[in-house]
Amino acid sequence: MLDREEYIxxxxxxRLFAERIEGGIAAQEALIAIAQEVLATTKLPLAIGYLASELKLVGTLSTAMARLPHYFNAFQTFVMQQAEEEGGRFDMRTALAMLEREASHRTEGATPQSLFFYRFECLARNRLDYAHGLTAVADDGLFNDDWKQWIHTVSRQVGLIDLADLVFIRSPEYWRLGRKASGLAGRAAPAPDRVILFGEKEGRIAGANRGKDPLFFFAALKRQLNYPSVPKPTPITPSAESPALLVRRIEGLDMRVKLLEEESRGSIDLSRFDPKKFLQPHGE
Structure with missing residues (x-):
């Protein structure tokens, strides 16, 4: 766990790194400049210097972040590693936006519940590897041993059991309904046989979203409990040029290629482009 000023x-x-590389500035150059802008009383300038050096030598940032586990957590390293994979569909801009929002959320007093839901939705929306991703999620000082054990259980059961069900049985709402059903049936109320990790509100929201799309569950958590929203991948803006204009451009390129081929063979006839032929009146 870092101090609040470090997360700020x-x-x-x-945020600034994403803006710089989107503006066409080289990543290493952007990092060197940002190191001069961040607060010098934090440890971030030293970390940025190491990131820039690793980027120059290896060409990646995730390898440097993995060597600084005391400053960058495992989930940050995992997200950056996924964004740097060749041929991957996970965009670097989305990755940086995810890391920015998580850091901002930590400055506002993140809880184990809010941090888990945010990270899980990041994995779900961007279709990242659940096995390695949830292992990275659990490797955080904000989660105690009970939380870490439960997250590893989720990683084994995700895809087989809905997340809403896994959350529901770890909430007081599950046991409240159990006591109510036992009272109506005249049986003794069961006592909780597992650690309660979520609050009553999370339990009610999870119970109301059992069997539904998990994205509805995440949306309800954000509306009701003000949990942080996950940045969505930026869609590629379609070209505004008409097909006819594209055809004319292709024809122009085709003509240029033909001229280059004729020039390479030494058979180009420049008389075809004599302006006098184009200015000569008709009938002469």
Whole structure:
């Protein structure tokens, strides 16, 4: 766990780095410049210097972040590693936006519940590897041993059991309904046989979304409990040029290629482009 000022500067780093590389500035050059802008009393300038050096030598940032586990957590490293994979569909801009929002959320007092839901939705929306992703999610100082054990259980059962069900049975709402059903049936109320990890509100929302799309569950959590929203992948803006204009451009390129081929063979006839032929009146 880092101090609040460290997370403030981390959020600034990820936001500014995304803006610089989107503006066409080289990544290493952007990092060197940002190192001069962040708060010098934090440890971030030293971390940025190491990131820039690793980027120059290896060409990746995730390898440097993995060597700084005391400053960058495992989930940050995992997200950056996924964004740097060749041929991957996970965009670097989305990755930096995810890391920026998580750092900003930590400055506002993140809870184990809010951090878990945010990270899980990041994995779900971007279709990242659940097995390695949830392992990285659990490797955080904000989660105690009970939380880490439960997250590893989720990683084994995700896809087989809905997340809403896994959350529901770890909430007081599950046992409240159990006591109510036992009272109506004249049986003794069962006592909780597992650690309660979520609050009553999370339990009610999970119970109302059992069997539904998990995205509805996440949306309800954001509306009711003000959990942080996950950045969505930026769609590629379609070209505004008409097909006819594209055809004319292709024809122009085809003509240029033909001229280059004729020039390479030494058989180009420049008289075809004599302006006098184009200005000569008709009938002469």
């Amino acid at each position: 500067e981390q959020a600034y780093l990820f």
